[in-house]
Amino acid sequence: MPQLSSKLDIASTLRKLAARVVDHRERLTNVAHLFTGNVLASLLALAAFAVTARALGPYGYGQLALIYASVQLIERLVSFQSWQPIIRFGANLEGAAHRENLRVLLKFGMLLDLAGAVCGFLIAMAAGVLLASLFGWSQETHHLFMLYAGVLLFQLSGMPTAVQRLAGNFRLLAYGQLVTLSVRASLCAAGLHFGGGLGYFALVWGGTQVLGSITTIVLAFIVLRRQGVTGILSAPLAGLTRRFPGIWRFAWSANASLTLWVSSQQLDTLIVGALADPAAAGVYHVAKRIGQLGQKLGGQVQAVLFPDVARLWGKGGIGEFKRVILEIEIMLVVLSLTMLAGVTLLIKPLIVNTAGSEFLAAAPLAVAQMVAVVLLMSGSVGRISLLAMGRQDDVLRAVIAGTIGFHAAAFTLIPLVGPIGAVIGQIVLGTIWLSLIGLALRNALKSRTKPPHLSKAATASTEGGPLPTSPAIPL
Numbered sequence: 165m166p167q168l169s170s171k172l173d174i175a176s177t178l179r180k181l182a183a184r185v186v187d188h189r190e191r192l193t194n195v196a197h198l199f200t201g202n203v204l205a206s207l208l209a210l211a212a213f214a215v216t217a218r219a220l221g222p223y224g225y226g227q228l229a230l231i232y233a234s235v236q237l238i239e240r241l242v243s244f245q246s247w248q249p250i251i252r253f254g255a256n257l258e259g260a261a262h263r264e265n266l267r268v269l270l271k272f273g274m275l276l277d278l279a280g281a282v283c284g285f286l287i288a289m290a291a292g293v294l295l296a297s298l299f300g301w302s303q304e305t306h307h308l309f310m311l312y313a314g315v316l317l318f319q320l321s322g323m324p325t326a327v328q329r330l331a332g333n334f335r336l337l338a339y340g341q342l343v344t345l346s347v348r349a350s351l352c353a354a355g356l357h358f359g360g361g362l363g364y365f366a367l368v369w370g371g372t373q374v375l376g377s378i379t380t381i382v383l384a385f386i387v388l389r390r391q392g393v394t395g396i397l398s399a400p401l402a403g404l405t406r407r408f409p410g411i412w413r414f415a416w417s418a419n420a421s422l423t424l425w426v427s428s429q430q431l432d433t434l435i436v437g438a439l440a441d442p443a444a445a446g447v448y449h450v451a452k453r454i455g456q457l458g459q460k461l462g463g464q465v466q467a468v469l470f471p472d473v474a475r476l477w478g479k480g481g482i483g484e485f486k487r488v489i490l491e492i493e494i495m496l497v498v499l500s501l502t503m504l505a506g507v508t509l510l511i512k513p514l515i516v517n518t519a520g521s522e523f524l525a526a527a528p529l530a531v532a533q534m535v536a537v538v539l540l541m542s543g544s545v546g547r548i549s550l551l552a553m554g555r556q557d558d559v560l561r562a563v564i565a566g567t568i569g570f571h572a573a574a575f576t577l578i579p580l581v582g583p584i585g586a587v588i589g590q591i592v593l594g595t596i597w598l599s600l601i602g603l604a605l606r607n608a609l610k611s612r613t614k615p616p617h618l619s620k621a622a623t624a625s626t627e628g629g630p631l632p633t634s635p636a637i638p639l
Contacts, residue, residue, distance in 0.1 A: 208345035212352045216365050219356040228365055230299050231309045235288060239319050240426045242284040246273035246322030248418045248470075251330060252551055253408045255474035263392070265407055267399035270388075273323035274396065276415060281319050288313035308363060312370045318377040324384030330471050331387050340383065344376035410554060417556040421563045428570040428593055436586050439578040448583035451529035474552040485549075486609060493545045500538040507534045532587040539594025546601040550608060558604035566597040 217225040250273045254266065289310065296306040351368045354360075360368075388394070405411065436448045476485040507514075511527045543562075550559050570593040577585025 205341050205345055208342065208349050212345070212349045212369075215349065215352040215356050216369075219352070219360060220362060220365060224362045227299075227301065227305050227308075228362060228369070230295075230301075231305070231312050231366065232369060234291075234295055234309065235313055235316065237426070237430055238284050238288050238291070238313075239316055240430060241423055242280050242287065243319070243422065244276040244280045244322065244415060244419045245422055246276040246280075246415070247326035247329065248551065249273065249276075249408075249411055249415045250323060250326035251471050251474055252414060252554070253411055254326070255330060255471045255478065255552075264399070266393055267396050268401060268404060268407060270323055270327070270393070270396050271399040271401060272404060272411070273326060274320070275401075277320040277322045280322075281317050284316040284319065285313060288316060305362070308366045312366055315370045315373045315377075318374045321377055321380050324380045327384040327387055331391070340379070341376060344372050344379065347375070348372040414551075414554070414556050417560045418551075421556075421560050424560075424563045424567045428567050428590070432570075432574065432586050432590070435574055436578060436583050439575070440582050448526070448529060448586055451526040451533050451583075451587065470548040470552065473549055477549075477552045482609070489545050489549045489605075493542070496545060497538075497542050500541045504531075504534045504538055507531055529584060529587050532584065533590065536587065536590035536594045539591065539598045543594075543598040543601040546598075546605045549605055550601065553608050555604060555608050558608070559601070562597050562600035562604065565600055566593040569593055569596045 216228065220228065250269055254269050292306060292310050292313070295301070295309065301309065348368060351372070352365065355364050355368065388396070432448070432452070473485060473489060476488065508531050511530050512524065515521075515523050515527055515530070547559055547562075550556070570589040572589075573592045574586045574589035577588055579585075581588075
């Protein structure tokens with residue numbers, strides 16, 4: 165009888181677990197779509213890179229890669245990520261009565277996007293001479309960089325991204341980018357066939373980037389029109405902070421967090437190259453590319469979950485809020501540990517059959533990098549939960565502490581042990597990040613602080629106004 169009871173208990177537990185997975189089916193489906201879309205996008209981007217490299221050769225391709233990387237770094241440093249405040253303050257307010265506030269919130273996001281775009285372009289113009297001197301660019305390459313920097317003026321995707329995420333159009337977000345990348349890969353193949361030079365490929369890369377940005381904006385306005393939301397540009401911004409208390413603080417905090425995060429996630433390869441040598445940087449870069457697949461998955465989970473947890477917290481559903489974030493967190497931890505085991509077992513044949521046997525030194529680095537990814541992924545649900553609760557300062561403190569830990573470890577260890585020092589720095593960052601995010605979330609849930617955007621001024625039917633939470637509108 166005890167054995168029968170034990171079997172029944174196990175079966176009951178398995179049924180409950182299966183039921184919880186079914187409850188998250190829509191979220192998991194959306195994550196799967198975003199992850200699949202990103203994998204396909206990565207393959208198309210890799211094809212475009214490969215064709216461009218073959219056409220231009222090592223030197224020409226290196227010049228284009230430096231132009232592209234420099235512009236991308238500037239964009240990420242100055243971007244306000246306006247989708248975060250839009251979702252934070254707009255996710256839980258519903259109905260036509262709040263439409264005026266919705267228009268105001270979206271216009272605020274658009275202006276943040278525009279400010280970041282113009283600021284990035286001006287910084288690129290000012291930094292052009294310095295970059296040309298640093299990388300030894302010719303006058304032609306310098307001019308190409310200045311022209312390519314024009315794409316920064318079209319980087320206005322924050323507000324459109326928030327619109328699509330709140331509308332639940334995750335398939336569109338996942339697969340819409342594939343059209344632009346397919347055009348890029350095709351034009352690159354044509355350039356290879358017809359003997360295009362550096363100028364041609366810079367035009368293709370920059371032109372398709374602009375095309376993707378414009379397409380994203382147009383699709384967002386189509387969604388808004390179908391939802392009956394028009395006249396965004398004419399919305400008055402007077403009384404913005406009364407309608408959405410703390411929105412400026414949230415926006416600045418989110419931007420500061422991203423800037424600090426970029427210093428550890430985008431500059432690490434350059435740090436390895438500066439403190440060790442280019443070969444070490446190449447080995448580290450290969451290891452990092454493998455690990456970033458897991459980080460992308462964590463990013464997709466945050467994209468899908470953020471609107472949901474913002475709505476739950478705004479409605480005061482503490483029990484449901486805690487249950488959802490705990491269950492998603494457990495799923496992420498199990499998945500990330502599975503990925504770690506897979507990388508540990510398969511890393512050597514994977515590297516040999518992709519980058520080549522000369523990069524086998526990256527194998528232990530890739531395994532260690534996945535340990536850092538497990539830590540970062542494990543804190544991703546806590547991050548968006550804190551943002552939904554208006555605890556962006558806690559997130560910023562965790563980012564600051566983790567970034568300091570990374571740079572201290574990297575600058576100390578890389579000269580001594582080579583690129584593994586940077587990976588150790590990433591593990592230090594992940595450990596600090598996960599610890600502080602977990603502690604902050606625990607304290608926040610204990611206090612059960614009332615969401616600031618549920619104040620009287622924000623919730624009055626004549627004042628409130630987020631995106632309507634109607635079902636996704638197929639496009």
